[in-house]
Amino acid sequence: MITINNLSFAYKKQKPLFNELSLNERTGQIIGLLGKNGAGKTTLLQLISGLLTPKSGQIDINGLNPINHAPVLLEQIYFVPEEFIMPSVKMHSYVNGYASFYPRFDKALFNELIKQFELDENKNLSKMSHGQKKKFRIAFALASKCQLIVLDEPTNGLDIPSKAIFRQMVAGALEDDQTVIISTHQVKDVETLIDKILLIDNGQIIFDESIINLSERYNFKIVSHLPEHTLYSELNPMGYKVLTPSDGETSEVDIELLFNAINDGVKFNNEKPNHE
Known part of the structure; x- marks a missing residue:
């Protein structure tokens, strides 16, 4: 599913963040990506999702390089960043416009998820609170049924009941061929979900265990x-x-x-x- 060989990356005028990092992950897991502030968790997620280009090394997602942005791969990946801006459109309009990019999108599942999150599909996305926007993005991600779902600090901005619903959603909505990577500092929020732990430090994976x-x-x-x-x-x-x-x-x-x-x-x- 995810293969990384000798990955190196650095932001301009900064020391290398990753130096020959390697990783090999099979499909069908919920992976917890942990690390201190500044360890590079978000950067690694962006590299895996094709949003950043490595200095050297190779990243393969199902045998394809994400930096090439091949449509056949883009329809398999959904990335929910920690911070984002939503367009000024109603929820149902957004879904009608973007769901078609994901061939396995499950509209019935989406409707069930927003119902659990108590979201109004007629509400303008830009006028929602940060927590409501986060719930919408999580619901859309799970309903996309993408083979790789990447969640960066997904529980930030969620209240306590919504965190419980999030755990139930992730546990109940995944297929055997899906992989989820969750990067978080709020480990108690996802402790019961995670199948495997990756800990990143000083540009390397220093802990990798189920x-x-x-x-x-x-x-x-x-x-x-x-x-x-x-x-x-x-x-x-x-x-x-x-x-x-x-x-x-x-x-x-x-x-x-x-x-x-x-x-x-x-x-x-x-x-x-x-x-x-």
Whole structure:
């Protein structure tokens, strides 16, 4: 689905943001792209979507280079940026004008999604609040049924009920041949959705692991006293949030704790533990 080989990129008069970055992702996943501010998450999403041109290296989406803007590839990608401007048209007019660019667009699904988001299709898009515009773009993206949907900080601007609806929508609206990349700082908003975590730092992918593997290899829990083999811990009103090697039971992954542990220098073993 997504293949990146030796990607290098730099903005003018700035040091390289990426230097020979490589990545290979199969289809049918919800990928969480994490990193500190300035790590290049949005830039990487724009490169994958064909909005920026790499200095060197190759990006392939289903075997095609996104920078060539081939219609057969453009109809497979939908990118929702963190900030955007909507035209001064009613929602239904926008959908009637743009849905035809996406051959798999599901109008019935779109109508169901805007109903869940409590959006009025007769309202002018430019007069909506930022949160309403974001909900519309998310609904359109999911209804497009594109094979690659890219969401940059999708929950920014959404209220608490809308964040819950967003999670339900993404979990229920995807087909097996679709891949979603979500870049976010609000990891609690998407924690239950993500199948895989990518962490970017200093121009490289420094962590690449599935949630299933993490849940089998490590425990994420709250305890009153630090266990002997604690890999990382944080003070918590109830005691300590800790990351420890697995004791044989699967654990729900705390992505925020994991992120902080990686940034603190904790090294993770890629081999599954043997509990025999």
